[in-house]
Structure formats: C-alpha cells, structure tokens
Amino acid sequence: MELTKIVITGGPCAGKSTALSRIQEEFTELGYTVLFVPETATELINGGVAPWTCKTSDDFQKFLMKLQIEKEKIFELAASSMPSEKVLLVCDRGMLDNKAYMLQDVFSQALSELNLNEVEIRDNYDAVFHLVTAADGAVEFYTTANNTARTETPAEAIELDRKLLSAWTGHPHLRVIDNSTTFDNKIKKLIAEISSFLGEPEPLEIERKFLIEYPDIDWLENSFNCKKIEIIQTYLKSGEKEEIRVRQRGLNGNYIYFKTIKRKVDELKRIEIEKRLSKDEYLTLLMEADTEKRQIRKNRYCLMSDNQYFEIDVYPFWNDKAILEIELSDENAEIVFPEQIKIIKEVTDDDNYKNASLAKIK
Numbered sequence: 001m002e003l004t005k006i007v008i009t010g011g012p013c014a015g016k017s018t019a020l021s022r023i024q025e026e027f028t029e030l031g032y033t034v035l036f037v038p039e040t041a042t043e044l045i046n047g048g049v050a051p052w053t054c055k056t057s058d059d060f061q062k063f064l065m066k067l068q069i070e071k072e073k074i075f076e077l078a079a080s081s082m083p084s085e086k087v088l089l090v091c092d093r094g095m096l097d098n099k100a101y102m103l104q105d106v107f108s109q110a111l112s113e114l115n116l117n118e119v120e121i122r123d124n125y126d127a128v129f130h131l132v133t134a135a136d137g138a139v140e141f142y143t144t145a146n147n148t149a150r151t152e153t154p155a156e157a158i159e160l161d162r163k164l165l166s167a168w169t170g171h172p173h174l175r176v177i178d179n180s181t182t183f184d185n186k187i188k189k190l191i192a193e194i195s196s197f198l199g200e201p202e203p204l205e206i207e208r209k210f211l212i213e214y215p216d217i218d219w220l221e222n223s224f225n226c227k228k229i230e231i232i233q234t235y236l237k238s239g240e241k242e243e244i245r246v247r248q249r250g251l252n253g254n255y256i257y258f259k260t261i262k263r264k265v266d267e268l269k270r271i272e273i274e275k276r277l278s279k280d281e282y283l284t285l286l287m288e289a290d291t292e293k294r295q296i297r298k299n300r301y302c303l304m305s306d307n308q309y310f311e312i313d314v315y316p317f318w319n320d321k322a323i324l325e326i327e328l329s330d331e332n333a334e335i336v337f338p339e340q341i342k343i344i345k346e347v348t349d350d351d352n353y354k355n356a357s358l359a360k361i362k
Contacts, residue, residue, distance in 0.1 A: 003079050003087045004198060005072075007094035007125045008190075009168065011133025011161025012152050013142050015183060016092060019131060019190055023090055026191050030200055033084040037075050039092040040068045061098045062110045068095055069114065088198070094128065095121040100163035119254040126276075127173035127197045129190060132307065133161040137179030162224070169304050170227030172249070173197060175329075176307040189329075196329050199273075206331045210324045211353060213342040215301070215312055225304040230255075231313075233296040235359055236288045243356055246277065246285045257282035293359035305338045312341075315358070323353060 008016055008023075016039075024034050041064055044050065051057040072091065079087045096118070099107050111117060134142040135154035142154050152160060168174055175193045177186055220226050231249050238244040243262045248255050257277040277285070289295075301312040313323045321344065326335060337343060347353040 001080065001082070001084060001087060003076070003089060004126050005076070005089040005091065005124070006194065006197075007091045007128045007168075008131065009093050009097055009128060009164055010131030010177075011135065011164060012144065012157040013134045014131035014161070015134070015186060016131060018183075019187055020090065020092060022187050022191060023088075023194065027088050027194070027198075030195075032086045032088040033079075033082055034088045034090065035075055035079060037068075037071050037089065037091040040064050040071065041093070041097075043067075058102060058106050058110075061102050061106075062113070065095060065098050065110055065114060068098075091125065094125055094168075096167045097164055099167040100160060117254040119250040119256060122168065122171055123249070123256045125171070127175070127194075128168050128171045129193060130165055130168065130174065130176045131186070131190065132176065132178045133157045134179060136161060138183070141183065165304060166225050169225050170229055170302045174302075174304075174309055176304065176309065178307045193329055206328045207348070208326055208328065208335065208346065209348045209353065211344040211347045212312070212322050212324045213344060214318070214320050214322055215314070216340060217314070219340055220301045220303065220312065223303065227302045229300040229302060231296075231298050231300050233298075233355060233359075234286055235290045235293045235356060236285060237290050245355075246282055248282065255279075259285060292361060293356065294361055296355050296359050303338070306336045308336060310338075310341075323347075 008019055010016060020036060024036075027034050044060070044064060044067070049060065049063060051060045054060040054063070075089055079089055098110075099118075102110070108118075111121070135152075135157035139154050142157065144151060165176065175197075177190045177193065179186060181189065221228060228251060229249055230251055231247060233245055233247045236244040236246065238261075241263060245260050247258045247260065249258065250256055257279060259275045259277055259281075261273045263271040297316060299314045301314065303310045303312060308326060311325045313325070315322070324337075324341065324343075328335075351357050
C-alpha cells in the first residue's frame with residue numbers, strides 16, 4: 001500500500017474548503033482512497049477551547065499541537081489497515097502552521113516538550129500546498145462569514161498568510177497557489193500541482209537551472225522567506241540511463257533521509273522516484289556508494305519570492321558562483337528572479353553543472 005501524506009495550508013479565506021472537496025472528487029476517480037485530517041484549530045475553537053478561553057494563546061497552540069499529532073497517528077494507522085493500493089492522506093493544515101502563531105522560543109519549547117524537532121515535523125509530510133488568502137490579490141472575495149473561528153481583517157489575513165508560508169519554507173516539495181487567476185482556475189492549478197507531485201500519469205519533473213554569482217549569504221539568512229538546509233548527497237552504483245542517490249537533509253543535527261532515482265525523458269523532463277528512508281536504511285545504502293564519485297556537501301537556501309520557490313545551492317569549493325534551481329509545472333512559465341540574484345547563464349542542459357558531474361573525481 002502506497003501512502004502519501006500532504007498538507008493543504010494557507011491564509012484565511014484561501015479556498016481550502018472548496019479545494020478539499022475537489023481533491024476528494026478528483027483523486028477518488030484516479031483510484032486513491034482519500035482521507036482527511038480535519039483542521040484541529042477550528043475543532044478546538046468550536047468546542048470551546050480557544051486562545052481567548054485558555055490561560056494563554058501559547059497554551060492553546062500547545063494543546064493544538066498535541067491533538068494534531070495524535071490525530072495524524074490515528075489516520076495513518078487506519079490507512080495502513082485499509083485494503084487499498086493508494087491512499088492520499090490530506091491534512092487540513094499541518095503541525096508547522098502553529099509556528100505562525102508563536103514566538104520562535106515558545107515554539108521551540110513546545111517541540112522540546114513533545115520530544116520533536118522542526119525538521120522532523122516539517123518533512124514528515126510528503127508535500128505542502130499553500131493557498132494564498134483572498135485578501136492578497138482578490139480582496140473583493142475576502143470574508144470570514146464562512147468560518148466562525150476566523151476574525152482577521154484583510155491586512156491581518158495577509159500578514160498571517162506570509163507567516164504561514166515562512167513557517168513551511170524549507171520543505172522540499174512546497175508549492176504556492178496564488179490569486180493571479182479566477183478562483184476556479186486557482187483550484188484547477190492546485191489539483192494539477194498535486195497530480196504532478198503524485199506522478200499522475202507519471203512522476204515528471206520540469207526543472208530549470210541557472211549559474212548565478214555568489215549570493216549575499218547574510219541577505220539569504222536574514223530573509224523572512226528563506227530557510228537554510230544542510231545536504232550531504234551520495235551517488236550509488238547505477239545503470240547507464242539512470243541516476244541513484246541517497247541524501248541526508250536537515251539542520252543542526254536534525255536530519256531526514258531519502259533515496260532518489262532519476263531517469264531522463266528529454267532535456268527538460270525526467271521521471272523522478274523518491275523514497276523516504278530510515279537512518280539505518282540510509283547507512284546501509286551508503287555501502288553501495290559509487291567510488292568514482294565524491295560526496296557532495298552543500299548548503300541549500302530555499303527562497304520563496306513572488307510565489308515562486310527557488311533553491312540556491314552554495315558549495316564549499318566555489319567562492320564566486322552558485323547554482324539556482326526552480327521546478328515548474330509548465331515548462332513555458334515565466335520566472336521572476338529576485339533582484340538580489342545575479343544570473344550568469346542558464347545551465348539546464350549543461351551536464352557540467354549537475355551534481356553528478358561535480359561529484360566526479362578528476
């Protein structure tokens with residue numbers, strides 16, 4: 001049984017209710033058993049447990065986190081007992097949504113009390129889809145009338161939306177669905193993004209890569225919508241037409257592990273299959289390392305800008321350049337680069353700038 005766990009998040013009045021209904025309809029037709037973990041905050045508030053009824057707002061957030069963890073465990077346990085080949089577990093908001101309502105030290109304390117770390121809970125989800133609040137780009141449709149647990153003004157909704165997006169920045173599969181189209185097309189775009197991630201009909205990745213001038217690290221590390229990730233990438237022995245790697249990904253001693261198989265379709269598209277590994281599985285696979293390639297160590301800066309998600313890789317052996325990548329659902333989509341990023345040239349088709357090439361021992 002294949003279980004995929006995703007988060008639908010975003011600011012107030014972003015269209016989540018409609019989105020969840022459409023997800024149920026579309027992916028049931030594709031053969032998935034679709035399960036939904038209801039939004040925990042709304043459940044608690046409607047039951048009388050709210051930021052204004054608890055001793056403090058932080059207490060409410062801690063109660064919410066504890067309940068969220070248990071709900072997700074129950075849904076995952078139930079999913080494992082179902083006679084289904086494909087289960088899509090959809091979380092109406094995830095654990096990191098709570099970070100938008102708490103100071104960093106209070107959030108860190110809550111994680112410590114729950115014996116968790118931020119990397120672990122963020123990357124416990126396979127993908128995150130952020131719907132931008134209607135207050136940002138479609139304010140004429142903004143309302144709180146459809147949810148009694150919501151009281152934000154448009155300005156407050158935009159601020160909260162940005163905090164939520166910042167909380168999830170750093171996840172390897174974060175997608176933003178904005179209000180640049182009609183609401184119906186917004187929902188269609190969400191369904192398309194989820195379908196692309198799930199690999200329906202096959203897991204195609206459209207990626208463009210650019211060589212850039214060495215970025216301003218202070219700017220990146222102090223940017224509100226940027227997160228640093230430490231990556232160690234090891235290439236395994238593989239066939240001629242495929243690339244197999246294992247990756248350690250995280251920060252400050254908190255890591256998760258993946259195995260990725262890539263098969264090229266054409267110059268822009270390739271099939272990519274990714275599997276989460278336990279630490280023991282990862283260490284075992286390291287024994288299959290390709291001895292003709294060195295480990296690649298790099299700092300990745302995940303930067304959200306104008307609702308586009310950039311990954312900037314900074315390598316210890318370069319002090320004058322770096323690599324920027326962006327994944328697209330449409331190969332003709334326009335890319336709007338942050339003004340602080342200086343493009344040297346596009347290297348999407350240049351094998352010299354692939355990690356596998358950089359790893360070759362010369």
